[in-house]
Amino acid sequence: MAVPLPGDKTVVAQNYPLYIRSVPTESELKFHYMVHTSLDVVDEKISAMGKALVDQRELYLGLLYPTEDYKVYGYVTNSKVKFVMVVDSSNTALRDNEIRSMFRKLHNSYTDVMCNPFYNPGDRIQSRAFDSMVTSMMVQVC
Amino acid sequence: MEAAAGGGCGSGPPLLLSEGEQQCYSELFARCAGAAGGGPGSGPPEAARAAPGAATAAAGPVADLFRASQLPAETLHQITELCGAKRVGYFGPTQFYVALKLIAAAQSGLPVRIESIKCELPLPRFMMSKTDAEIRFGNPAELHGTKVQIPYLITEKSTFKRMDDEEKQQETQSPAMSPLASPPSSPPHYQRVPLSHGYSKLRSSTEQMHPAPYEARQSLVQPEGPSSGGPGPKPPRHQASLIRSFSVERELQDHSNYPDEPWRITEEQREYYVNQFRSLQPDPSSFISGSVAKNFFTKSKLSIPELSYIWELSDADCDGALTLPEFCAAFHLIVARKNGYPLPEGLPPTLQPEYLQAAFPKPKWECTLFDSYSESMPANQQPRDLNRMELSVKDMADFPAPTQDVTGDDKQALTSATDEALPKDISEDSATPKDSNSLKARPRSRSYSSTSIEEAMKRGEDPPTPPPRPQKTHSRASSLDLNKVFQPSVPASKSGLLPPPPALPPRPCPSQSEPASEAELHSQLNRAPSQAAESSPTKKDIPYSQPPSKPIRRKFRPENQATESQEPSTTVGGPASVATVKPHPAVQKQSSKQKKAIQTAIRKNKEANAVLARLNSELQQQLKEVHQERIALENQLEQLRPVTVL
Numbered sequence: 116m117a118v119p120l121p122g123d124k125t126v127v128a129q130n131y132p133l134y135i136r137s138v139p140t141e142s143e144l145k146f147h148y149m150v151h152t153s154l155d156v157v158d159e160k161i162s163a164m165g166k167a168l169v170d171q172r173e174l175y176l177g178l179l180y181p182t183e184d185y186k187v188y189g190y191v192t193n194s195k196v197k198f199v200m201v202v203d204s205s206n207t208a209l210r211d212n213e214i215r216s217m218f219r220k221l222h223n224s225y226t227d228v229m230c231n232p233f234y235n236p237g238d239r240i241q242s243r244a245f246d247s248m249v250t251s252m253m254v255q256v257c
Numbered sequence: 258m259e260a261a262a263g264g265g266c267g268s269g270p271p272l273l274l275s276e277g278e279q280q281c282y283s284e285l286f287a288r289c290a291g292a293a294g295g296g297p298g299s300g301p302p303e304a305a306r307a308a309p310g311a312a313t314a315a316a317g318p319v320a321d322l323f324r325a326s327q328l329p330a331e332t333l334h335q336i337t338e339l340c341g342a343k344r345v346g347y348f349g350p351t352q353f354y355v356a357l358k359l360i361a362a363a364q365s366g367l368p369v370r371i372e373s374i375k376c377e378l379p380l381p382r383f384m385m386s387k388t389d390a391e392i393r394f395g396n397p398a399e400l401h402g403t404k405v406q407i408p409y410l411i412t413e414k415s416t417f418k419r420m421d422d423e424e425k426q427q428e429t430q431s432p433a434m435s436p437l438a439s440p441p442s443s444p445p446h447y448q449r450v451p452l453s454h455g456y457s458k459l460r461s462s463t464e465q466m467h468p469a470p471y472e473a474r475q476s477l478v479q480p481e482g483p484s485s486g487g488p489g490p491k492p493p494r495h496q497a498s499l500i501r502s503f504s505v506e507r508e509l510q511d512h513s514n515y516p517d518e519p520w521r522i523t524e525e526q527r528e529y530y531v532n533q534f535r536s537l538q539p540d541p542s543s544f545i546s547g548s549v550a551k552n553f554f555t556k557s558k559l560s561i562p563e564l565s566y567i568w569e570l571s572d573a574d575c576d577g578a579l580t581l582p583e584f585c586a587a588f589h590l591i592v593a594r595k596n597g598y599p600l601p602e603g604l605p606p607t608l609q610p611e612y613l614q615a616a617f618p619k620p621k622w623e624c625t626l627f628d629s630y631s632e633s634m635p636a637n638q639q640p641r642d643l644n645r646m647e648l649s650v651k652d653m654a655d656f657p658a659p660t661q662d663v664t665g666d667d668k669q670a671l672t673s674a675t676d677e678a679l680p681k682d683i684s685e686d687s688a689t690p691k692d693s694n695s696l697k698a699r700p701r702s703r704s705y706s707s708t709s710i711e712e713a714m715k716r717g718e719d720p721p722t723p724p725p726r727p728q729k730t731h732s733r734a735s736s737l738d739l740n741k742v743f744q745p746s747v748p749a750s751k752s753g754l755l756p757p758p759p760a761l762p763p764r765p766c767p768s769q770s771e772p773a774s775e776a777e778l779h780s781q782l783n784r785a786p787s788q789a790a791e792s793s794p795t796k797k798d799i800p801y802s803q804p805p806s807k808p809i810r811r812k813f814r815p816e817n818q819a820t821e822s823q824e825p826s827t828t829v830g831g832p833a834s835v836a837t838v839k840p841h842p843a844v845q846k847q848s849s850k851q852k853k854a855i856q857t858a859i860r861k862n863k864e865a866n867a868v869l870a871r872l873n874s875e876l877q878q879q880l881k882e883v884h885q886e887r888i889a890l891e892n893q894l895e896q897l898r899p900v901t902v903l
Contacts, residue, residue, distance in 0.1 A: 231565055232568065242565070
């Protein structure tokens with residue numbers, strides 16, 4: 116099999132990660148760093164949309180910024196929870212629609228996690244269903 | 258037993274199996290047969306138990322088993338030939354047992370022949386992880402380990418599930434102990450006591466409420482005893498665990514029940530869950546909200562991540578609320594977890610909401626059943642319920658403060674209520690302390706606001722109470738007229754300069770003064786005009802002391818002067834004027850008193866008026882300030898509103 120493509124999913128709120136996962140376990144720290152730096156870009160995009168358009172604002176932010184190796188995609192929920200996805204640039208098979216659908220799945224799983232009364236917003240996400248969903252997604256990508 | 262039956266109906270050589278061999282073989286056979294049946298469920302094992310003669314072991318698992326015996330393939334061939342399976346075409350119980358016996362013989366070094374099975378042989382050994390034999394005969398220590406942990410388990414379970422135990426009078430079948438298989442996923446310290454087993458233990462140890470040290474407990478633990486007959490055949494589980502039956506208690510009835518699947522809800526359990534559901538939510542067909550369920554399940558003392566996972570498993574539609582089947586599933590999972598079962602990876606099929614709804618009758622029927630059930634033993638239940646819930650409440654010692662409040666309320670509820678609605682009270686009380694706290698908070702805020710209002714009222718009250726109004730009953734209406742006339746001038750100065758009324762009172766008294774004045778006028782006129790000259794100076798003197806009455810005096814002066822001009826006589830007028838002056842002061846005194854009174858009244862009125870005016874201005878200013886504050890706050894609010902919080 117080819118070199119596993121790195122996929123990194125993070126759920127961030129109040130700028131600390133609720134959930135972070137990457138496929139190749141090496142260089143995980145690098146992904147952490149990239150995600151953290153991309154938070155600024157996400158904030159930029161949110162504020163650029165304008166405060167009056169809160170309702171009409173798109174949740175999917177699209178490509179945040181491309182680096183030489185990776186592409187970073189962002190997504191913000193209505194409760195200001197940010198999803199950041201870092202994908203290898205060499206993975207050209209991933210199209211925008213697929214990214215969108217992945218984010219939608221992430222969002223759905225996240226809402227399921229929130230429905231759990233034992234989950235306090237702001238805790239790290241330890242839901243097994245969420246884990247399994249993320250794993251399946253990453254496997255699908257890679 | 259099955260061996261005898263097999264010997265009877267089978268065409269193979271007669272078999273003589275020892276007790277241990279019987280059990281081992283029958284279990285292995287059942288497993289092979291059950292594996293052939295496939296899927297979870299009690300169908301195949303029950304069938305195997307019910308009609309052993311008719312069951313057959315599938316070739317696949319049997320082959321696996323034989324291979325696990327680590328005998329050479331040739332030997333296995335021989336064995337299969339000998340046992341008659343090839344002849345018959347299938348592995349019936351007879352064939353299977355013969356085969357096993359032959360395997361044992363081969364393993365112990367005897368030649369594979371039919372004669373060899375007639376003698377005593379050790380049990381065959383199979384190198385499979387799932388094999389019962391290895392564990393049973395190889396790890397007695399493990400059994401002890403599990404035995405030791407039973408009492409602790411029981412006490413834990415007793416504190417939590419006492420009510421259920423008391424409800425059940427009919428005990429289930431001999432519970433099955435599941436010794437731990439070698440798989441590392443189930444370390445020895447996990448207590449795998451099936452639920453029915455737990456119940457039976459509870460019944461025996463009803464007196465022990467609180468956890469006790471292990472040593473003291475061991476004496477109470479029922480002896481394991483020899484393994485009873487009737488193994489609990491089961492299909493291989495997704496957990497890959499083995500179930501083995503123990504005889505535990507003499508009190509146990511041989512009530513055949515469901516096989517000891519940990520994920521199957523028994524009738525009694527179901528009733529208990531429904532009862533609990535109803536205590537939280539009276540309508541069995543509606544939901545329990547997430548927060549209510551959270552409070553309830555937190556009482557089970559499981560860790561939050563575990564509870565979170567259980568919720569995830571049981572809330573199938575992820576709506577944050579539990580319907581009755583979901584609630585039963587969750588409760589069952591909690592109970593299982595408390596008994597030491599590791600939580601499954603996915604919701605077992607027997608706990609799926611559809612299955613639960615289909616497997617059990619509708620809530621209405623259950624209601625009636627439960628009602629009849631509860632009626633049958635209300636007296637026993639209630640005091641025991643009291644004790645149990647009290648103790649379960651007391652055992653929650655390490656709970657955080659809010660739940661301690663709940664326990665306090667629980668105790669109060671216990672002492673007061675004696676109904677079966679105890680859990681309802683408790684759950685309500687758990688809700689009510691929060692409500693009462695919030696309610697208590699509200700009156701406090703109200704009191705604050707009320708005090709402020711009162712203060713404002715007090716402030717407002719002072720000005721509104723006017724000083725006692727002067728009596729308007731003074732008799733001098735004419736003086737009022739006078740005062741009105743005088744008022745255009747400075748009131749302050751006027752008040753100080755209000756002397757007694759003039760000699761010629763214009764009209765102080767409507768009745769008296771006028772005629773008096775007229776009389777005086779007439780008298781003046783009648784007297785010698787010579788008086789006018791003297792009277793005028795005297796009158797002039799008087800007016801000096803009575804400047805306010807000047808104009809009036811002047812009015813009359815022209816008349817006097819007119820009269821004086823008509824009859825100029827000054828000298829005669831002198832004494833006359835003196836005479837006239839004398840009665841004047843008398844009249845003046847009367848009118849002066851009245852006027853004084855009036856004027857003081859006027860003064861007071863004016864003072865009051867000034868005070869009220871001042872107060873009014875102050876209040877107006879306060880109102881303006883409040884308005885300004887309000888505007889400022891609204892501005893702030895508007896500023897804050899469009900800023901989205903990030």
